[in-house]
Amino acid sequence: MPKQLLPYRGTTLLVHCLEQAVQSEIKNILLVLGAYADDINKVIEHRKNLSVLINSGWKEGMASSIRLGLSNLLEKDTPPETVLFMTCDQPFVTSAHLNHLYDAHINSGVQVVASRYGNSAGIPALFSKEIFAELLCLEGDAGAKKIIQKEPSRVSYVDCESGEIDIDTPPDWEIFIKGANAH
DSSP states (O other): OOGGGSEETTEEHHHHHHHHHHHSSOSOEEEEEBTBHHHHHHHOOOOTTEEEEEOTTGGGOHHHHHHHHHHHHHTSSSOOSEEEEOOTTOTTOOHHHHHHHHHHHHHHOOSEEEEEETTEEEEEEEEEGGGHHHHHTOOTTOOHHHHHHHOGGGEEEEEOTTTTOOOOSHHHHHHHHHHHHHO
8 A cells, every 4th residue: 555545634644744735835736646646646635736746757766756846846937946845754744844944944045944853854845946956966766865964054954843753664654553543
């Protein structure tokens, strides 16, 4: 079963994350689907503010989805000044956190604003247009975290409570569900 369709809070992980994005100040939401795209697309509630792209090159790794999504946005009549990347496997990311990332960019003027959790930093993260060329050069499984770590001086951080909870494998899901049911 694709992790995007795992049940969470009366919906799925993916729909939950989409709801957080829609409730945030994000203006244009672009969902990039890869493996299981047909199955996932059937259960998505299409929203006014949501576009969907299918990444036929998903086997290359997450870099292909980043490149596809960003390239699509750059082809718009009004290309974005910033782009924010998130995934559906961090269930505790909230619309408020996404707004904090954007506010931190406005207030600091830095090129990258990353989420900080545990002893790490990563996505969700916001990138200004000065970073777009680097994002378009990512390959394979290299994601946005590679760029975040590259030059720490151009990065600002926003704490993301429980952001380290990341559902990547069936055992991750089992641990997460057991913890969620214990509360």
